[in-house]
Every structure is written in structure tokens, then in C-alpha cells.
Amino acid sequence: MLDETHDGSSLPYFSSEHEILRAQIRRFVETEIKPYAQAWEEQGFVPREVLRRMGELGFFGIRYPQQYGGSEMDVLASVVLAEELGRSTFGGVAITVLVHTDMASVHIFNAGAQAIRDQFMPDIISGKKIVAVAVTEPDAGSDVKNIRTRARRDCDDYLLTGTKMFITNGIYADLYCVAAKTAQEGRPSESISMFLVEKDRPGFRVGKKLEKHGWLSSDTAELIFEDCRIPASNLLGGEGRGFYAIMRNFQNERIVMGAMAMGEAQAAIDLTLTWVTQRQAFGSPLWSKQSIRHRLAMLAAKVEAGRQLVFHAAWLAKSGVEATREVAMVKAYCGELVNEVMHTCLQFHGGMGFMRESAIERMARDARVHTIGGGATEVMLEEIAKRMHAP
Ligand SMILES: Cc1cc2nc3c(=O)[nH]c(=O)nc-3n(C[C@H](O)[C@H](O)[C@H](O)COP(=O)(O)OP(=O)(O)OC[C@H]3O[C@@H](n4cnc5c(N)ncnc54)[C@H](O)[C@@H]3O)c2cc1C
Numbered sequence: 442m443l444d445e446t447h448d449g450s451s452l453p454y455f456s457s458e459h460e461i462l463r464a465q466i467r468r469f470v471e472t473e474i475k476p477y478a479q480a481w482e483e484q485g486f487v488p489r490e491v492l493r494r495m496g497e498l499g500f501f502g503i504r505y506p507q508q509y510g511g512s513e514m515d516v517l518a519s520v521v522l523a524e525e526l527g528r529s530t531f532g533g534v535a536i537t538v539l540v541h542t543d544m545a546s547v548h549i550f551n552a553g554a555q556a557i558r559d560q561f562m563p564d565i566i567s568g569k570k571i572v573a574v575a576v577t578e579p580d581a582g583s584d585v586k587n588i589r590t591r592a593r594r595d596c597d598d599y600l601l602t603g604t605k606m607f608i609t610n611g612i613y614a615d616l617y618c619v620a621a622k623t624a625q626e627g628r629p630s631e632s633i634s635m636f637l638v639e640k641d642r643p644g645f646r647v648g649k650k651l652e653k654h655g656w657l658s659s660d661t662a663e664l665i666f667e668d669c670r671i672p673a674s675n676l677l678g679g680e681g682r683g684f685y686a687i688m689r690n691f692q693n694e695r696i697v698m699g700a701m702a703m704g705e706a707q708a709a710i711d712l713t714l715t716w717v718t719q720r721q722a723f724g725s726p727l728w729s730k731q732s733i734r735h736r737l738a739m740l741a742a743k744v745e746a747g748r749q750l751v752f753h754a755a756w757l758a759k760s761g762v763e764a765t766r767e768v769a770m771v772k773a774y775c776g777e778l779v780n781e782v783m784h785t786c787l788q789f790h791g792g793m794g795f796m797r798e799s800a801i802e803r804m805a806r807d808a809r810v811h812t813i814g815g816g817a818t819e820v821m822l823e824e825i826a827k828r829m830h831a832p
Contacts, residue, residue, distance in 0.1 A: 454752045458514065459521050466500065466525040478531040481658040482803070485650070486613055487537045489571075496568020501542050505550060509562040516693060516755045519543050520700040524748075527704020530712070530800045532807030533658030535701050540609040541565075543697045544815075545574035547690050548618035548635050552678030557637060561616065573614035575605035575664055576687060582607075583820050585620070585687060586629035590666065592621035592636060597673050599623075599636060601666040604648065607814075611662025612647050615640050619666070620687060623680045633683035637675040644669030655806030692758060692768050694815050699751045699771035702779040702811050706744045709779075709804055710737060713786040720791075733789060740782050747775045769816075769824035776811035776818055783808045 455463075473491065481487050495501060503518045505511030512518075522542065526535035546565045549572065550558060564570040581587040590603025601621050608617075617638045624632040638645055648663030678686055714737065717727035727733050754771045757764035783805035787794035794801050812818045 454517055454756055455521070459517055462503065462514070462518055463521045463525060465498065466522060467528070469495070469498065469500070470525055470529045474529050474531065474534055478529065478534050478658055482531070482533060483657075485657060486660040487534055487658055489568075489613070492538070492541070492571060493568040495538065496566060500538070501546075501568055502566035504542070504547075505562060505566055509558075510566040511562075515759045516696060517752070517759060519693065519697050520751060520755045523697045523700035524704035524707075527701040527706075528708040530705070530708050530804055531658055532701070532705060532804070532810075533656040535704075536609055536656055536659045539697055539701060540574065541572050544690065544694045545572035545610070545614075545616075545618050547693065548574060548677050548686060549616070549637060551690070552635060552682070552686050553637065554674060557674065557677075561637075565616070570615040571610055571613060572616045572618065573608050573610035574618045575608045575611075576620045577606050577608070579604060579606045583817055585684065586633070588620055588622060588633065590619070590621040591625075592623050592634060594623075594673070595670075598670050599673060599676065601636060601638065601644070601669040601671065603666050605664040605666075607651065608662055608664050609659055611664055612650055612660045617645075617664065618677060619664075620683050621666075630684045631681040633687070634680050635677040635683040635686050636671060637677055638666070638669060638671055642669050642671055655803070655809055657803075691816060692765070695768045695772040695821075696751060696755050696758060698811065698815050699747070699754070699775035702775040702808070703744055703748045703751055705804060705808060706740075706747070706775075706779045706782040709782050709786040709801060710741055710744060712800060713737065713789050716793075717789055727789065736785055737789075740785060743778055744782065747771075747778050750774060766825055766828045769821040772816050773818045773821035773825065776821075779808045779811050780805075 499512055500522060502511030503514045503522060506513055523539055526538055529535060549561055561570065565572055576585060578588050578590060590601060592599045592601050601619060603621060619636045619638050620633055621636060622632050623634040644667045646665050648665045651661045651663065653661055717733055720727045751771050754764050754767040757767055787801045787805045790799055790801050793799050796802060
């Protein structure tokens with residue numbers, strides 16, 4: 442017998458522990474996010490108290506060891522978190538959390554020295570400290586190897602100089618995982634290192650707050666480093682290991698973004714279904730028009746296919762199977778699909794879909810970045826194409 446949060450489509454990937462987590466997050470989204478998030482859209486960030494509460498409830502530690510306050514679950518638990526936050530209809534809230542849990546703090550946990558992990562992981566998991574990851578620059582996004590930020594060794598310190606662009610949690614984070622070049626020559630893939638920069642380090646400042654098309658409740662900023670001095674112990678992993686760390690983490694990040702996109706797409710279909718069954722045109726509800734029913738039914742099928750691809754890629758990753766191809770498929774397919782869903786769902790809302798007061802209007806704006814951020818569709822298609830061979 443399936444419980445009320447379980448529609449059967451997540452079998453056989455999820456355990457009862459995953460489903461309990463899903464129910465907890467869904468409850469939190471309904472009671473603590475949806476009623477308030479419009480105000481966060483207007484203020485441009487998610488209040489710290491809300492993030493603290495999520496930390497207290499254990500949502501930030503689902504992948505981390507118990508010794509730091511985590512619950513040691515697997516990548517499928519991150520999928521649950523991302524899907525349910527995606528279903529909130531507020532992409533800005535979802536990305537605020539997911540950058541912290543699955544895109545930024547992972548650099549500290551996976552590569553930080555023991556003392557760094559011991560110092561910071563408990564506060565990261567409890568939500569006392571929020572983390573951002575800063576790789577992208579004004580002249581380098583998809584092409585990570587082309588970053589210009591430099592880190593120069595100075596006795597027991599490093600000095601970081603450069604500018605980072607489009608950084609989620611950029612203004613309100615406490616900790617920044619920053620990519621910088623430690624070698625100017627040699628193989629570009631071996632010249633990048635990752636560093637932990639605490640907000641109060643001299644030489645670091647937030648440049649400007651960036652005004653966006655969507656994700657309005659997520660704070661996004663330009664960051665500036667001017668001979669920013671940090672101790673050498675803040676190097677995350679070895680010198681020259683940063684590019685590999687970024688690529689490794691992209692696997693998790695892209696699965697999570699795919700799950701978030703499918704949560705958003707499902708929520709859009711759900712609320713459009715409610716709309717078209719109530720809205721009357723030409724003497725009957727829109728749902729009575731076969732073309733509308735069929736297009737929604739086809740989108741439902743595609744979203745189900747997208748979800749299953751996310752689950753499968755997550756399961757491969759969890760099982761230790763090399764899944765770059767499947768993960769690239771997740772990112773490309775789900776990123777494009779969520780936009781197709783939003784376009785059609787907005788269409789079926791008619792003029793109301795174009796109004797700021799409708800959820801679908803915000804959701805369509807929020808979805809747009811899914812084909813760009815964290816690996817643009819074209820870059821993902823290259824990853825797939827590289828692995829296609831004529832028989
Ligand atoms: C709201 C938001 C939040 C973000 N948060 C973060 C963050 O927290 N941390 C961080 O480091 N970065 C972040 N980013 C940056 C994001 O990851 C980059 O925008 C993304 O990687 C694309 O890089 P770019 O913008 O420089 O575009 P470019 O690399 O200049 O590419 C522009 C376009 O060209 C096309 N293209 C690129 N490469 C190819 C190719 N090889 N073949 C064919 N077409 C191609 C794609 O359509 C792409 O969209 C964020 C971006 C946004 C918009």
C-alpha cells in the first residue's frame with residue numbers, strides 16, 4: 442500500500458526513508474514556504490530564519506555524516522529535496538537551498554582538510570552559515586578553464602584577485618567556495634584550485650546585486666577579490682585539483698537541477714489542470730477541448746519520462762557507475778522540457794497567464810535559466826554527442 446505522498450512512479454528507486462523525507466519537505470513547502478515566498482520575491486532573498494529552520498529540520502544535512510548533524514542519505518535523497526522544492530513553484534527559493542546543500546557546501550565537505558570540515562560543516566548543516574560557489578566570471582562561464590581569477594602564494598597565505606559573476610547566494614552567504622588559477626602555464630585543467638573564503642576576509646567584497654528575469658527570491662551578485670588574503674589551509678583539495686572537483690560536482694549538481702526542473706514542471710501541470718477544469722470557454726470547461734487535454738497529457742508523459750531519467754541517473758551515480766552521458770541527458774532534456782511545459786501551461790491560462798499575479802507567470806520566468814545555468818543545453822548535447830558512436 443502506498444502512502445499519500447507516493448504516487449507509485451518513484452518505485453523502485455526510493456525507500457521508506459526517502460518517502461518520509463519527501464512528506465516532511467512537502468509539508469514544509471506547503472506551510473512555511475508557499476504562503477510567504479511572494480514577499481521574499483519582492484525583497485530579493487530568502488530570510489535567514491527560514492534557512493535556519495530548514496537546517497534545524499535536517500534538510501541541509503541529508504548527504505552528510507551524523508557526526509556533523511547529517512543523516513547520511515544518498516543522491517536520491519537530494520533528488521527528493523530538489524523535486525519537492527521545485528514543486529513549491531518558487532524557483533528562487535529552491536535554488537537558494539540547493540546551491541547551499543548540493544552545489545557549494547560539497548566543495549568544503551569533499552575536499553576540505555579535516556580541520557576545515559570539523560570547523561564549518563556543523564554550522565553549514567544547521568543553517569547557521571550559508572555557502573555559495575563562485576566559478577563563473579564575466580568572461581568565462583561554460584568554458585570553466587578560461588577563468589582569470591588568480592591565487593598567488595604569499596608565505597602561509599594565498600592572495601586572490603579577480604571578479605566572479607552571477608553568484609547565487611552571493612550577497613547573503615557567509616562562506617564562498619572560489620575557483621582561481623594557481624598556475625599560469627601548463628595544462629589549464631591542472632591550473633585551477635578551489636579556495637574557501639569567509640565573508641570577512643580583507644580584500645573581499647560583494648560588487649553589485651544583479652537584477653534578474655526570474656528566481657527573484659534568490660540573491661545573485663558579482664563578487665570582487667582584490668588581493669584577498671586567506672590562509673593556505675583554506676585551499677580545498679590540492680593545488681591544481683579544482684577543475685576536477687568542479688567537474689565531479691557537476692554530476693551531482695546536474696542531477697539535482699534536473700529533479701528541481703521536473704518538480705517545477707509537475708507543479709505547473711497540476712495547477713494548469715485545476716485552471717482548465719474550472720475555466721469556461723464556448724460553453725464548457727477548457728478541459729473539454731480535446732486539443733487541450735491531449736497536449737497536457739503528452740506533457741505529463743514527457744515529465745514522467747524526465748523524472749524517470751533523473752531517478753535512473755541518480756541511481757547510476759549512487760551505484761558508482763560512470764554516468765556522464767545520462768547526467769548530461771538529464772540536464773539537457775529536463776532543462777528544455779520544463780520550458781516547453783511552462784510555455785504551454787502559460788498559454789492555457791490565457792491573459793491571466795501573462796499577469797504578475799498568476800503563479801504560472803513567475804514559473805515561466807524561473808524556468809528560463811534551466812537551459813543556461815550549470816551547463817547550457819548546447820554544452821550538455823556536446824557531452825552526449827561525444828559518447829555517440831556509429832555502430
Ligand atoms: C541566475 C544565475 C545563477 C547562477 N549561479 C551561479 C553560481 O552560483 N555560481 C557560478 O559559478 N555560476 C553561476 N551561474 C553561471 C552559470 O553557470 C553560467 O551562466 C553558465 O555556465 C553559462 O555561462 P555564460 O553565462 O558565461 O554563457 P557562455 O558560456 O558565454 O555561453 C552563452 C551561450 O552560448 C551557448 N554555448 C556555450 N558554449 C557552447 C558550445 N560549446 N557549443 C554551442 N553553444 C554553446 C549556450 O547557448 C550558452 O547559453 C549562474 C547563472 C545565472 C543566470
